[in-house]
Amino acid sequence: MHLTDDDIIRSISAHSPEGIEALYDRYGGLAHTVALRILADRGAAEDVVQESFLAVWRRGSTFQPGRGSLRSWVCTIVRNRAIDRLRGDLHRTRLDTPIEGQTIEPAVTDPWAAVALELSGEEVRKALAELPLEQRQTIELAYYGGYSQSEIATKMEVPLGTVKGRVRIALDKLRASLADRLEAPWQMQ
Amino acid sequence: MADAVNCDEAQDLLALDAVGALEPGERAQIERHTATCPTCAPLAAQYVDVVSLMSAALEPVPPPARLRRNLMAQVYAEASAAETNPWWRRLVAAIPASRGMTVLGVAAVAAAVILGFWGVAGRGSAAAPITYVVSGSTSQPLVTGSVTLDSARTQAVLTVHGLAPLPASEVYEVWLIPADGTPTGVAFLSPDPADHDWTAVVNGSLERFETIAATNEPVGGSSAPTGSQVLSGHLGPS
Numbered sequence: 001m002h003l004t005d006d007d008i009i010r011s012i013s014a015h016s017p018e019g020i021e022a023l024y025d026r027y028g029g030l031a032h033t034v035a036l037r038i039l040a041d042r043g044a045a046e047d048v049v050q051e052s053f054l055a056v057w058r059r060g061s062t063f064q065p066g067r068g069s070l071r072s073w074v075c076t077i078v079r080n081r082a083i084d085r086l087r088g089d090l091h092r093t094r095l096d097t098p099i100e101g102q103t104i105e106p107a108v109t110d111p112w113a114a115v116a117l118e119l120s121g122e123e124v125r126k127a128l129a130e131l132p133l134e135q136r137q138t139i140e141l142a143y144y145g146g147y148s149q150s151e152i153a154t155k156m157e158v159p160l161g162t163v164k165g166r167v168r169i170a171l172d173k174l175r176a177s178l179a180d181r182l183e184a185p186w187q188m189q
Numbered sequence: 190m191a192d193a194v195n196c197d198e199a200q201d202l203l204a205l206d207a208v209g210a211l212e213p214g215e216r217a218q219i220e221r222h223t224a225t226c227p228t229c230a231p232l233a234a235q236y237v238d239v240v241s242l243m244s245a246a247l248e249p250v251p252p253p254a255r256l257r258r259n260l261m262a263q264v265y266a267e268a269s270a271a272e273t274n275p276w277w278r279r280l281v282a283a284i285p286a287s288r289g290m291t292v293l294g295v296a297a298v299a300a301a302v303i304l305g306f307w308g309v310a311g312r313g314s315a316a317a318p319i320t321y322v323v324s325g326s327t328s329q330p331l332v333t334g335s336v337t338l339d340s341a342r343t344q345a346v347l348t349v350h351g352l353a354p355l356p357a358s359e360v361y362e363v364w365l366i367p368a369d370g371t372p373t374g375v376a377f378l379s380p381d382p383a384d385h386d387w388t389a390v391v392n393g394s395l396e397r398f399e400t401i402a403a404t405n406e407p408v409g410g411s412s413a414p415t416g417s418q419v420l421s422g423h424l425g426p427s
Contacts, residue, residue, distance in 0.1 A: 030244055172204075
């Protein structure tokens with residue numbers, strides 16, 4: 001039986017082990033790939049993935065549909081834990097991953113969830129390759145390296161404003177590029 | 190109170206937030222702005238989603254099978270604990286899962302479940318555990334054993350005697366097989382150095398499965414059986 005992301009969210013909300021099982025079966029591979037990209041250590045990546053899914057199981061209802069797709073939520077949790085691990089800062093609570101309080105809700109129809117399902121890795125690689133090198137390096141230093149904007153500015157020897165500009169322009173270009181490839185009815189700002 | 194930002198500044202911060210590059214204190218500025226700005230509020234989710242798509246460009250690295258086993262063993266153990274929560278359940282849930290079950294851990298689980306059975310039977314308040322017989326296959330005909338399903342029907346312990354020792358590069362992986370379906374890997378057998386028995390804890394209901402079996406597989410397990418079948422048992426009335 002094929003479960004939609006909404007089905008999985010409902011199941012997690014009901015604190016069902018099957019919900020975590022379905023979440024892992026759908027996004028465990030992605031989570032492992034992201035954790036391994038950040039940590040470059042198989043054992044540490046496995047630990048982070050297991051901790052991330054256990055955190056979802058134990059804390060449950062923190063998914064907020066207004067903040068992105070289920071896929072993005074999983075990526076964010078895993079990425080943040082991996083970065084914490086990378087920094088050896090296991091006790092820091094990430095503000096961008098709320099850990100309790102909210103009630104889980106089914107996601108509204110999300111065009112980017114469809115984008116994620118339909119885009120191939122090659123298409124995303126192509127979109128990234130179209131970015132100027134410095135823009136791609138900036139977003140990768142932040143997302144996979146865990147550097148803050150000021151740390152990136154120091155590392156790349158550019159003003160803070162340049163880092164801000166590069167990140168925003170890069171994401172706007174990616175957004176436009178990926179939406180174009182799918183001919184998604186996307187309203188750009 | 191954080192300084193107010195305009196849409197242009199807020200969108201810079203939203204993009205930085207999506208890649209995790211905000212400085213401390215900047216989140217408050219975003220939240221104050223997006224709380225009242227219909228233009229910028231939906232942009233937050235769009236940036237987060239587009240950043241998560243970056244991971245699609247990575248070469249996928251499938252996780253080892255043991256990761257799923259360990260995760261779900263922990264989840265089912267905690268689910269059982271939440272249902273009934275006696276002390277022996279809490280013991281099961283307390284077993285570390287980040288690096289697979291240790292021999293000691295498996296022994297503790299087995300002891301806990303057995304004590305649980307004893308405690309439940311002593312109170313006479315729940316269904317009796319169910320035991321099924323397992324036996325060796327042609328590759329290891331001297332193998333004997335049993336799988337005992339707990340009274341809550343949510344966890345079973347497989348105990349096997351007579352299995353041959355394995356090289357360090359292999360494990361015995363346990364599979365549940367439905368009547369007309371694909372085997373599902375559910376656990377690894379661990380040796381008890383004291384009495385040469387092997388045990389595995391299987392979490393979840395056995396209801397939809399007809400057969401339990403074990404094969405030798407590479408360390409970390411396989412997504413489907415690849416090695417020799419060493420034992421099997423019918424999960425139903427004999």
